[in-house]
Amino acid sequence: MTMQEIIEKTNSFLIEEFEADASLITPEASLKEVLDLDSLDYIDLVVALESNFHFKVQPGDFLPLVTFQDFYNYIQAQIEKKAVA
Amino acid sequence: MNRVVITGMGIYSCIGKNLQEVTASLKAGKSGIIFDPVRKEFGYRSALTGWVERPSLKGLLDRRSRIMLPEEGEYAYVATVEAMKNAGIDEAFIAETQPGILYGNDSSAKAVIESTDLIREKKDTMLVGSAAVFQTLNSTVTMNLATIFKLKGINLTVSAACASGSHAIGLAYVLIKMGLQHCIIAGGAQEINHLSMGTFDALGAFSVNESEPEKASRPFDKDRDGLIPSGGAATVIIESLESAQKRGANIIGEIIGYGFSSNGEHISNPTIAGPAKSLKMALNDAGLQPEEIDYINAHATSTLAGDASEAKAIDEVFKNCHTPVSSTKSMTGHECWMAGASEIVYSSLMMQNNFIAPNINYQNPDEDTQHLNIIKSTTEKI
Numbered sequence A: 001m002t003m004q005e006i007i008e009k010t011n012s013f014l015i016e017e018f019e020a021d022a023s024l025i026t027p028e029a030s031l032k033e034v035l036d037l038d039s040l041d042y043i044d045l046v047v048a049l050e051s052n053f054h055f056k057v058q059p060g061d062f063l064p065l066v067t068f069q070d071f072y073n074y075i076q077a078q079i080e081k082k083a084v085a
Numbered sequence B: 001m002n003r004v005v006i007t008g009m010g011i012y013s014c015i016g017k018n019l020q021e022v023t024a025s026l027k028a029g030k031s032g033i034i035f036d037p038v039r040k041e042f043g044y045r046s047a048l049t050g051w052v053e054r055p056s057l058k059g060l061l062d063r064r065s066r067i068m069l070p071e072e073g074e075y076a077y078v079a080t081v082e083a084m085k086n087a088g089i090d091e092a093f094i095a096e097t098q099p100g101i102l103y104g105n106d107s108s109a110k111a112v113i114e115s116t117d118l119i120r121e122k123k124d125t126m127l128v129g130s131a132a133v134f135q136t137l138n139s140t141v142t143m144n145l146a147t148i149f150k151l152k153g154i155n156l157t158v159s160a161a162c163a164s165g166s167h168a169i170g171l172a173y174v175l176i177k178m179g180l181q182h183c184i185i186a187g188g189a190q191e192i193n194h195l196s197m198g199t200f201d202a203l204g205a206f207s208v209n210e211s212e213p214e215k216a217s218r219p220f221d222k223d224r225d226g227l228i229p230s231g232g233a234a235t236v237i238i239e240s241l242e243s244a245q246k247r248g249a250n251i252i253g254e255i256i257g258y259g260f261s262s263n264g265e266h267i268s269n270p271t272i273a274g275p276a277k278s279l280k281m282a283l284n285d286a287g288l289q290p291e292e293i294d295y296i297n298a299h300a301t302s303t304l305a306g307d308a309s310e311a312k313a314i315d316e317v318f319k320n321c322h323t324p325v326s327s328t329k330s331m332t333g334h335e336c337w338m339a340g341a342s343e344i345v346y347s348s349l350m351m352q353n354n355f356i357a358p359n360i361n362y363q364n365p366d367e368d369t370q371h372l373n374i375i376k377s378t379t380e381k382i
Helices: A003-016 A031-035 A039-053 A068-084 B019-028 B037-042 B063-068 B071-087 B091-097 B109-122 B132-136 B140-148 B164-177 B241-246 B273-286 B304-318 B336-353
Strands: B004-013 B033-035 B048-050 B100-104 B155-158 B183-190 B232-240 B253-255 B324-326
Touching: A003 A039, A003 A068, A031 A068, A039 A068, A039 B063, B004 B019, B004 B071, B004 B164, B004 B241, B004 B336, B019 B336, B063 B140, B071 B140, B071 B183, B071 B232, B100 B140, B100 B164, B100 B336, B109 B132, B132 B140, B140 B155, B155 B164, B164 B183, B164 B232, B164 B336, B183 B336, B232 B241, B232 B336, B273 B304
Parallel strands: B100 B155, B100 B183
Antiparallel strands: B004 B232, B004 B253, B033 B048, B183 B232
């Protein structure tokens, strides 16, 4: 899966399921601020990643992720890790 | 002691999605019962049910609030929005008065089953998502509505099977009368889905007159053969008279008596002494004599034993009063956890609009019900 495909798929479920304002989603924007994430929302992000990309999020994985680009990069890394395994 | 009044009502039921629709259905004697093929396929003995579509809340509530609500919570939200509007209460009133919420609910079966199935399939609890725990609580309605409407008073779910809604209103009356609250949002909610009623169907308590759904619920009739499950939600806004008068609220009715009893002998076989005791207690609390009562909205669910016991209890307490009686369950089916609350709304609508709704499908009495003055067709009451 290319980075562009990851971005499109990710933005799609963030807009559809998390009702994110599409105009605010940019690579540099803050994931937490744009999605207005609270502790419960992070649980739903875990579910969304599992159902859309079929990998399991490990505890602490989200901690270093700040921007949307960080999020896309994380997803790409997990997909590649799974492919190697 | 405070006087206690009802200042607002809201309803979402199989005979109408708001007060106006429900009033028209009550007057017309319209049934809300259907045949649900999903239940038959699932293994139900009876596929009859009251039915109303789930409301669409997108655009009305944010995502977080929406995903936390199970089916019965959605019904309760819609009924409560209507009740608050009907009562004329807003955010400023809520912030100042700090109302509580007491709601009858005794299951959230669909949410429990579906989330457990998901955990079983995924073998990872986190993949059930953040909302499941809040949907599966028995207190899901009160927990969610208190958050949505910013309620900071008492927050309590009443689980008492088919008396849940009645007790929610009765307990709200007691708390306001005692001065512990000045306003309480009270009501009852009941889920309608094939996952929630299979265990009840197992008892053989449901009518099997599947060829004529609208005629199947026939409380007090000699040919009754069981109840029909149903659901939705009903909400009433209950206030102290002082609070209502202070803000110039429209007063729909005053609650002047509350009675209750527990069978204490058998978990499902009804008695005559139980309902008779609660009727006498409510009359005593109100300081009224049986002959002063204008109408009885019976619990009668259309079961052989239940209706017979209730008829005998009414006859014992109201003997020779010829008090008009009808069971609106003839139209709605048995709204279970919601029923006590919805029937307060139905009765209040009758009072507001000067009529008694009919006990549809009542054609012939049996020896137990023959002494009651059962209203067969809509009756004007001035």
